[in-house]
Amino acid sequence: MVDIGKVEINNSYEFLVKKKINVLGLGEQFVMQLPDGTKHLMPSKPYEKYPILEGQKIRCYIDKINCVGKVFLEPEHPYYKRGEEYEFDIKFISERFYKRGKYRRKIFVKDHNGDMSEAIPYKFNYDFDATSLQKCKVIGLRKGKVIITNIL
Numbered sequence: 001m002v003d004i005g006k007v008e009i010n011n012s013y014e015f016l017v018k019k020k021i022n023v024l025g026l027g028e029q030f031v032m033q034l035p036d037g038t039k040h041l042m043p044s045k046p047y048e049k050y051p052i053l054e055g056q057k058i059r060c061y062i063d064k065i066n067c068v069g070k071v072f073l074e075p076e077h078p079y080y081k082r083g084e085e086y087e088f089d090i091k092f093i094s095e096r097f098y099k100r101g102k103y104r105r106k107i108f109v110k111d112h113n114g115d116m117s118e119a120i121p122y123k124f125n126y127d128f129d130a131t132s133l134q135k136c137k138v139i140g141l142r143k144g145k146v147i148i149t150n151i152l
Contacts, residue, residue, distance in 0.1 A: 007034070007071060012061045015073070019054050020044055032060065032073060042073045046144035049115075050078055061141070079112045080138045080146050088136050088148065091116060093126065107148075120147040 007013060018031040018039065029041040030052065042060070044052075052058065052075065060073040061082075080086065089110040095103050107124070111117040122139055140147040 007038075007062050007065075009062050009064055012059045012076070014057050015040075015060050017052055017054055017056045017058060040071045040073060042075070043143075047075060049113075050075060050144070063142070074141050074143075077138075077141055077144075077146065080141070082138055082140060085135060085137050085151060086112075087133050088119065090132055090134050118145050120145050122147050122149050124148070125150055 013034060015032040015034060018033050020028055020030055023029050023041065026041070026043065028044040030044055030047075032040045032042050034040075059076045061076070063072040063074045065071050091108045091110055094106045094108070096106065105121055105124070105126070107119045107121050108116055109119050119136075120142060135151045136148040137151055138146050139149055
């Protein structure tokens, strides 16, 4: 049993999906409840492809807690698991400039369903053909996107 206010960043907990509601300014949100009755909101849009249903129990990772106490949840991915290695079919890499002339790369992969998905690169070695199979380790998840590093 989890005590009220005792969730910690980088830990995962089992939540009950109570219902889906529409919150003005935030859009559709899942109401997620811990076993102690504490409720938290989780946006539904990033997880549209996840099989999340009302009344279901799912594990969520506590991604962060902001300065006003809002808890940011990341549900377990239905296929990819943190710390596991997978072959990703990399379709293309894009570079985008942002803030003060720095740039950020985005990687687009064909996921386990054959759909095009964005993956977030972390300490990634780009010394390979842009369209190829790459063995990568899933080191995290963020808003339904996998965070990967390639294994050379």
